[in-house]
Amino acid sequence: MNEPAYVAVDWGTSSFRLWLMDRDDHVLAERRSGEGMTTAASMGFGTVLSSHLQTVQASAALPVVICGMAGARQGWVEAGYVDVPARLSTVLSNAVRVPAEERDIRILPGIAQRSDTMPDVMRGEETQLLGSAGIASQRLVCMPGTHSKWVGVNGDIVTSFSSFMTGEVFDALSKHTILKHAMAEADSFDGSHPAFIAAVRHARENPAMFTNLIFTCRSGQLLHGLDATSAAARLSGLLIGTEFAGGLSIAGTDATVQLVASGKLLTLYEAAFAALDLDFESVDADLAVRNGLASAARSLFFAH
């Protein structure tokens, strides 16, 4: 069956991805662009979406389901949050329809943790969680990124989660501190680099020394001639090792640890799990978000 049935969109801060799908969740066409929330906020969300829908020749009758920052306050239409403990099916039933559009366009809400001491929010990851459910009922899900999430999931319920600013702190430190004099580009190394592996282990064991350990990227250069690629691998490993020290502490040890990632982050985090001798299963993040959007489409458009 290759008749288009719906359109799925993952609309992040800096990226836009669209899939034209049939009723059996096969991908009929795909679009990727840099027109994330930031760009779309000035061009107009409706305009950006229409142009991509036209390119894939989506008829006016096809409904669209969207996850991600398009539902933020600064996005297209605010889709709010479901609070933890959050049933993933409640995320679906709280989708918001974009008003004044003839086409049926729904935006999924995010999830919020309204704790006094550990307030946190996610937008987009809830859809990946929906799309990565396996047979384990207790999951601790690691979702690397600009703001990595570690999420405790019990069956259909997100019980708690924590964001770690790993990707963004790497950028800020490597570009806007003294470490910039010691650093090669982030793409100069991979997870097999010995400096990355040693740093993951070191930071996991000594997270209290984080702001000291990062300085050794510079002092290692001054005293031991640490090369720029090793310094970048070391900084990345220190941030990821610290993230693991924190992330692993948020769920019980009997949970299945799941890594939801793709591309370079997938291989880096797989190497970090291996360096720490931790069991885990990987799920491709692109597939997870598409699966999640497909679940949403089934529930929102085809449940009757």
Add this chain to the structure above:
Amino acid sequence: MNEPAYVAVDWGTSSFRLWLMDRDDHVLAERRSGEGMTTAASMGFGTVLSSHLQTVQASAALPVVICGMAGARQGWVEAGYVDVPARLSTVLSNAVRVPAEERDIRILPGIAQRSDTMPDVMRGEETQLLGSAGIASQRLVCMPGTHSKWVGVNGDIVTSFSSFMTGEVFDALSKHTILKHAMAEADSFDGSHPAFIAAVRHARENPAMFTNLIFTCRSGQLLHGLDATSAAARLSGLLIGTEFAGGLSIAGTDATVQLVASGKLLTLYEAAFAALDLDFESVDADLAVRNGLASAARSLFFAH
């Protein structure tokens, strides 16, 4: 006795301070400017120093002792490092004379820790350590700054130390990450702010959550309306609390904890010690560096 006897200079990365001193270490004149290493490297170190010496009418016979980044490789004349375990008197005996200057000008070396896993360097702090020795033979010295140092000192010997990038990480995170949308200026709060005190305690107890806790400056704004001043106080407290978690772990618990700081950092760190219920003694950092330079002058110029 008010006859000028020598000139003491603390020459940092971004600041220059000069004192005209008599033989009893009284200050006869003082100069402060922003002509630190960065500026002086382009203007010429000799030119900068001469102009200030002229202003305080220092005769050509007066010797000059200098500590700080003027002795770095990118500085005036490289003064190298004394390695840990480093006797502070060895710092004095390793002073380097600036060649091709008629005047007797000496630059003090820094201290290096050539450890494989914890390489570290200091330049300038060794002189403060020399000038802050009290009656305690075992000291753990906290020296806040752009790159805070925590230093273990046993009598006259620096046994080990760690730099924490507290000040520089605060700047990078508050200006170059998503946190910038949540932040007031760094001078908008002081150590009595409840958000600062709570954050110091929280991070000291949970250093593994550092890259998560900083995100709560933003998520707290989204979910609880955390105001910009509280967010800045919180970020500062989180960085200082993490620094304490690491710094306090590097020395035995029977060491006297000494805080060497001045100005805003002195009051912030005093508040952090109080928030954590820790005993400490404070020494003014300006006085400490002048005392240290005075010791150096005695040893280098007047020992005969």
